[in-house]
Amino acid sequence: MDTENITEPEEQIRAVYQKIREKILSRIEDFRNVWREGQEEDIFAELVFCILTPSSRARSAWSALEALKQKNLVLYGAFEQVSPYLNTVRFKNKKALFIVRARKLFLVNDRISIREKILQFPSVYDKRDWLVSNVDGIGYKEASHFLRNIGFTDEITILDRHILKNLSLYGVIEEVPGSLSKKRYLDIEKSMIRFSEMLNIPVSHLDFILWFKETGDVFK
Secondary structure, three states: HHHHHHHOOOHHHHHHHHHHHHHHHHHHHHHHHHHHHHHHHHHHHHHHHHHHOOOOOOHHHHHHHHHHHOOOOOOOOOHHHHHHHHHOOOOHHHHHHHHHHHHHOOOEEEEEEHHHHHHHHHHHHHHHHHHHHHHOOOOOOHHHHHHHOOOOOOOOOOOHHHHHHHHOOOOOOOOOOOOHHHHHHOOOOOOOHHHHHOOOHHHHHHHHHHHHHHHHHOOO
């Protein structure tokens, strides 16, 4: 990272952080409570949300998830039942198929058991690698998003288009990549972590700051 190429003063990041810090802390606590106190369905629902997010707005994905919840389709809906409720996201048929496949992956004696599977892996990186390798529709960004949303917040980054745009703006990366291989994702992640350390802001908080700069929102 070439800090001399940062095109916007660090003070602006710190000003945004000061403005939304309490909201960030509240959201992170909400995420941790999903893991500590949530039911298996709650954790699985966060995975479904992250399956729905690619090429779609986060709030649109959340709206689709809420519709599935209202109809009790997250755990029990067949493909043809799930798909009609995904009209707020792109590629709804493909994502409906991914949801049904993910549900089967975590079924143990006809019950969802996602927490136990995640706990089998010692590090958040191992958890993420397993998710990417085994859950259809989940890449490194989506796996990171899911793990962050269930409380694993401190060591991984969600490199979506908003984050990448800002990392380029600040000179952390030279340009926004057209695609992200595993190696490229991990390299950028390391650079973002170094950037957060330079700012003395936790990387999980920096994620929210950069996202807020683009969307004006502290959401998921």
